[in-house]
Structure formats: C-alpha cells, structure tokens
Amino acid sequence: MVELKVDQDKCLGCGNCVVACPVNGSISPETAGGHGPKTEDVIMMVENGVIKLFNEDKCTRCGTCPLFCPTDAIFLE
Amino acid sequence: MVTNTKEVKGKDICVQRISPEEKRELAYKDDVCIGCGICAKICPTEAIELGEIGAIERTGVDESKISIDEAKCVLCGMCSSACPVDALDLKLDEKSIKDMAEYPQLIKSAEISDDLCIYCKACETACPRDAITIARILPERSKLVTGEIEIDKDTCISCGICEEMCPADAIEMEHHEPTSSDPTVSSDITVNKDKCVYCLICRKSCPVDAIKAVCRSCSYGDYDLNPEDSETTGSSFIDEEACVNCGWCQEICPVDAATVEKAFEGELTIDQDTCEACGACVEICPCNVLSFPEAEFGEQSDKVQADETYCIYCGACENVCPVEAIDVKRTAVKHTPTKSKSWEKQLSELKT
Incomplete structure (x- = not known):
C-alpha cells in the first residue's frame, strides 16, 4: 500500500509541494497561483516553517509533489 | 483440492x-x-x-x-x-x-510494408514505445558523383591546405619531419576516390594550382548515374511486445507504408477548468497523446493538449488524474468472435 509521507527534518518549508499538488489546487485554487491555502481542507500545508499533512486521505498518489520537493521531504512509499 | x-x-x-x-x-x-x-x-x-x-x-x-x-x-x-x-x-x-480460435482476441495490429517503406526512419523517431527499428543500407556515395581529380605531385608544395579543407576527408598526406636524406615535409599525397565528391574546394584553395579536378555531376553527370545506385534499401522491424498500436508510425509515414489497426474506438475529453496541469496524464500516456501546449507570451492556453489521433482509449490517463479532469469513453471494442455469452458480455462492458 503506497502512502504519502513527510520527513519534517528534511523539509525546508518552501511550499513547492503545496503549490504543485493538483488536489490542493482544486480545493483551494489560490495555491495553484502560488499562494498559501485559505483552508485546512487541503492535503498539505506549511505550518511553523515545515510541511504538515492535514488530509492525506485525499491524496490520489499521482506523484506530483515528490517531483517538486527539493529535499525529498515529501514522498510516496 | x-x-x-x-x-x-x-x-x-x-x-x-x-x-x-x-x-x-x-x-x-x-x-x-x-x-x-x-x-x-x-x-x-x-x-x-x-x-x-x-x-x-x-x-x-x-x-x-x-x-x-x-x-x-x-x-x-x-x-x-x-x-x-x-x-x-x-x-x-x-x-x-x-x-486459440475459441478465445476472443482484440483486433489490433501494426505493420510496416517493406515494399513501400523508403527507410526515412520517421516512424522509428516518432514511436513513443521505441518499438520500431529501421535498418537501412545507404547508397555508395562514390556511385552518385562522377568526376576526375589529379594532383600534380611535382608542383605540390605539401602545404596541407587541401587536406584541411576537404569536406569529405578524401585527401591524405604522409607528413613527416624533414631529414637530410629526405628534406620534405610530406612523402606522399593521395586522393581517395571513393570519398571524393568532386566539390573542387581543393583545386580552388591550392596556392600553387597543383590540383586538376572536374565535376561532371553538375553539368551532365546525371546521365552517367545508374538510378539503382541511388536507392536506400533496408528492412523494418516492430517489437510487438513494446508496440501499443497507437498509430504514430501510420500518421508520420510520408509514403503510407505503416498501417495500424486499433482495438478500441472512443472519445477523450479533458475538462480544462478542472485540470490542475500536474502532468500525471502526460507522463502516463503510452501513446504521446497528451502534452503541455506552448503558449504565446501573455496568452492563456489550454492546460493540457490532446491529439486523439494517437489515442488507444486505454484509460490510463483517466485513472491517474488526481482531479477527475479526464474522461475516456470507449464506444467500440473490436474482437474476434466468441460463442461464449459471458465473455461477449464482459468484453462489451469495457465500453463506457
């Protein structure tokens, strides 16, 4: 079973994954434009400088976020 | 049990x-x-x-x-x-x-006719599965040009300009350091007539006019050539395991040598408003149907572009899309006949 996971120690808090995630974009369109989400309904968000999963159950394991993470802090395993 | x-x-x-x-x-x-x-x-x-x-x-x-x-x-x-x-x-x-004839098979195929193929390799380049190999034997260059060339070795000063200028690498000199017994810088100069294309660059660049050369292709040379000598021959090969019958070879072939039959007919729809341009479908599609369009500066283009010509309606893109922006409809499933009602039913249920 493939799951979405994060390694907060590796995370730089850049938010690339938050912006790249297509599901985030459909839930909170401003993320697709590069802004922070306006709702905690999204899959992941940067909180206190690190990435945090809020709704990993919404993840379809499409593989987009790992492609944009510069430090492999978000991954599918 | x-x-x-x-x-x-x-x-x-x-x-x-x-x-x-x-x-x-x-x-x-x-x-x-x-x-x-x-x-x-x-x-x-x-x-x-x-x-x-x-x-x-x-x-x-x-x-x-x-x-x-x-x-x-x-x-x-x-x-x-x-x-x-x-x-x-x-x-x-x-x-x-x-x-086994008793079992239904999807009707699909891809073929390249060696009678029609001109071995241009367009299909090999276009095939998204690298399933096509075109092996070609090019004509011999020396048979496509005619002319004469001669170097007057007494006049030649062994400067090497012709050797450096020759675009076909047809001139070769035997350079050496001069010695008291042989006080020259090159012991010989030869023209390889299989490589020479009679372009006359050597003659024109020789500072001492030591080269006599004439090209006959330009004026009346065509009459000297055997048309068979100019033909590229070869063979084509499709790796059936890698081939997905997408039709790229058929569409790109300039002489209609490739024919592809697809098992499914259907319709591919992308909802541009829902699409988040994540690229999952572009990467998953085995047929290079999908791509990101190149937008003009300041213009908003579609997020993902599709050319259904190459679609096999397999539905992989629809499955992978995280935001349900893609709809793949299968309207026909072509297969060989089966007597089994249940097989018939299951196969026709692939239609959506």
Whole structure:
C-alpha cells in the first residue's frame, strides 16, 4: 500500500509541494497561483516553517509533489 | 483440492493451477504493462487490482503496476484477452489462449510494408514505445558523383591546405619531419576516390594550382548515374511486445507504408477548468497523446493538449488524474468472435 509521507527534518518549508499538488489546487485554487491555502481542507500545508499533512486521505498518489520537493521531504512509499 | 500458486519474479507475476487434467498459467509482464487497468475492470472475480500508477511511474515506487490475488483468480483468461498490450497471457498446457480460435482476441495490429517503406526512419523517431527499428543500407556515395581529380605531385608544395579543407576527408598526406636524406615535409599525397565528391574546394584553395579536378555531376553527370545506385534499401522491424498500436508510425509515414489497426474506438475529453496541469496524464500516456501546449507570451492556453489521433482509449490517463479532469469513453471494442455469452458480455462492458 503506497502512502504519502513527510520527513519534517528534511523539509525546508518552501511550499513547492503545496503549490504543485493538483488536489490542493482544486480545493483551494489560490495555491495553484502560488499562494498559501485559505483552508485546512487541503492535503498539505506549511505550518511553523515545515510541511504538515492535514488530509492525506485525499491524496490520489499521482506523484506530483515528490517531483517538486527539493529535499525529498515529501514522498510516496 | 487443487489450489492456485503465485510466483513473483521481480515485478512479474505468475499464477498457476496444476491439476491432473490440465496446467493453467497466467503470466504478467510488468515492463509491457501500461497501467490502464482494463484487466482489473474485466476480471469477473475482482482478483486484479490496479496499483498506484502515478507513484510507480513518476516517483519510482518499486511495485508492480497490478496485483493479482491468487485466491480469487479463477484463471479464466479474460484479462489476457482484454489486455490491449498483451501484458497478460493465459496458457493452457503451455499453449497461449492468444493462439486459440475459441478465445476472443482484440483486433489490433501494426505493420510496416517493406515494399513501400523508403527507410526515412520517421516512424522509428516518432514511436513513443521505441518499438520500431529501421535498418537501412545507404547508397555508395562514390556511385552518385562522377568526376576526375589529379594532383600534380611535382608542383605540390605539401602545404596541407587541401587536406584541411576537404569536406569529405578524401585527401591524405604522409607528413613527416624533414631529414637530410629526405628534406620534405610530406612523402606522399593521395586522393581517395571513393570519398571524393568532386566539390573542387581543393583545386580552388591550392596556392600553387597543383590540383586538376572536374565535376561532371553538375553539368551532365546525371546521365552517367545508374538510378539503382541511388536507392536506400533496408528492412523494418516492430517489437510487438513494446508496440501499443497507437498509430504514430501510420500518421508520420510520408509514403503510407505503416498501417495500424486499433482495438478500441472512443472519445477523450479533458475538462480544462478542472485540470490542475500536474502532468500525471502526460507522463502516463503510452501513446504521446497528451502534452503541455506552448503558449504565446501573455496568452492563456489550454492546460493540457490532446491529439486523439494517437489515442488507444486505454484509460490510463483517466485513472491517474488526481482531479477527475479526464474522461475516456470507449464506444467500440473490436474482437474476434466468441460463442461464449459471458465473455461477449464482459468484453462489451469495457465500453463506457
């Protein structure tokens, strides 16, 4: 079973994954434009400088976020 | 009681049932699989499950694209008949059901006619699965040009200008350091007439006019040439395992030498408003149907562009899309006839 996971120690808090995630974009369109989400309904968000999963159950394991993470802090395993 | 056994070799799967009467074996090849999930759809016992194709194809998750539950599998072979790329194969006593007329087969093919092919390699370049190899034998260059060339060695000062200028590498000098016994800088100069194209650059650049050369191709040379000498010959090869019958070869071929028949007909729709341009579909499509359009500066283009000409309506893009922006409709499933009502029904249920 493939799951979405994060390694907060590796995370730089850049938010690339938050912006790249297509599901985030459909839930909170401003993320697709590069802004922070306006709702905690999204899959992941940067909180206190690190990435945090809020709704990993919404993840379809499409593989987009790992492609944009510069430090492999978000991954599918 | 006879039970199924499963063997997993790397990412390939083999489910077997050996009874005194018969040996049934379902073999799955992961490198052939395109992750479309048609096997999972047609399986009457829900024994096949499609994996996390996006994660597998894009992030290197080390898993098979499908899983088979050997406890549920009845080794009926429907998945083998319906797989559009033959990644699954059911064998009865070592004989594939793809070679048995009793079992329905998807009607699909790709062929390149060697009679028509001019070996331009466009199909080889365009094939998204690298399934095509064109082996070609080019004509001999020396037979396509005619002329004369001669170097007057007494006049030649061995400066090497012609050797450096020659675009065909046809002039060769034997350079050496002068000695008291041979006070020259080159002992010989030769023209390789198989390489020379009579372009006359050597003659024009020679500072001492030591080269006499004439080209006959430019004026009346065509009459001297044997048309057969200018023909490129060769052969074409399609790797059937890699081929997905997408039709790129057929569309790109300038002489209509490639013919492709597709098993499914359908319609591909992308909802541009829903699409988040994540690129999962672009990467998963085995047929290079999908791409990101290049927008003019300041213009907003579609997020993802599709050319259905190459679509095989496998549905892999629809499965992988995380925001349900893609709809793949299958309106026809072409297969050889079967007497079995249930097989007929299952195959026609692939229509959506």
